[in-house]
Amino acid sequence: MKNKLILILSLVFSLFMLILFIVYLIKDDSSRWQVALGGIAVSALPLFMLFVKKNPFSVLIYISYYIFLFCTTCLGSILSFYMKYKWWDSTLHFYKGLLMGFIAISLFKFLVPVRSQRDVSKWIPFIFIFSLAVTASVIWEIYEFTGDLFFTHTMQRGGNRDTMYDLLCGTAGGLLTAIYFSIKTKKPG
Structure with a gap:
């Protein structure tokens, strides 16, 4: 399936x-x-x-990935939502932070055996989820910078300010996902 x-x-x-x-x-x-x-x-x-x-x-992660692609490529770049709506870029960076956080949760559950997950400090998955989302935000900004340098010249129109907002939004999405996972898997006692 x-x-x-x-x-x-x-x-x-x-x-x-x-x-x-x-x-x-x-x-x-x-x-x-x-x-x-x-x-x-x-x-x-x-x-x-x-x-x-x-x-x-999960299937939901794949669907979320294609929603992200559609929103960034088709709506954002091709239909100029990035230019028409100031909030579009920040919203997608926040969404990407959330998505990368859930990808990190899936990877954590996949890489750490269930019996070992109980013994792992609650801070390990938190840091892993948060770090993966932040790293993805940084890599995305490198992609935008490189794309502007060699091709389109349209991804970072706001320069440093745009980059910092994007990083803050991606970080916030990752932080929210890490907090969600910490609360969801809170150990009793």
Whole structure:
């Protein structure tokens, strides 16, 4: 079931982005066809999970991932929501922080055996979840900077201020997820 969903979501989104790529390539809209091309690449990433023996991620995480891709590539960049709505960028960075936090929870549960999870300090998963979300935010900002440096020149229009807001929002999303997991798994006594 999960593998079939990954395949369907990846193929549908890739096909959609391929159509946008062709349309904007014909229109000679380099900014948009580059986004569509990038969308094809990132929509295929979950396909690698079809080749692992045990997939640690839930269906909800994959659906959330494609919602994020749609909101960033199609709505944000191609339909210019980043320019039309000041709150769009910050909201997506917050959402990404939440998503990365839940990915970290899945990885923690996958990597640490259940019998060992009881004996692990509550701070270990908290720090792991928070750190993964913050690291993802930093890597995303490096991606934006590099993309602006070599390609689009549109991802960091606000410069340092935009970068700091993005990092704060991603960090807040990760912190919220880490707190949620800590409360949810609170040890009795």
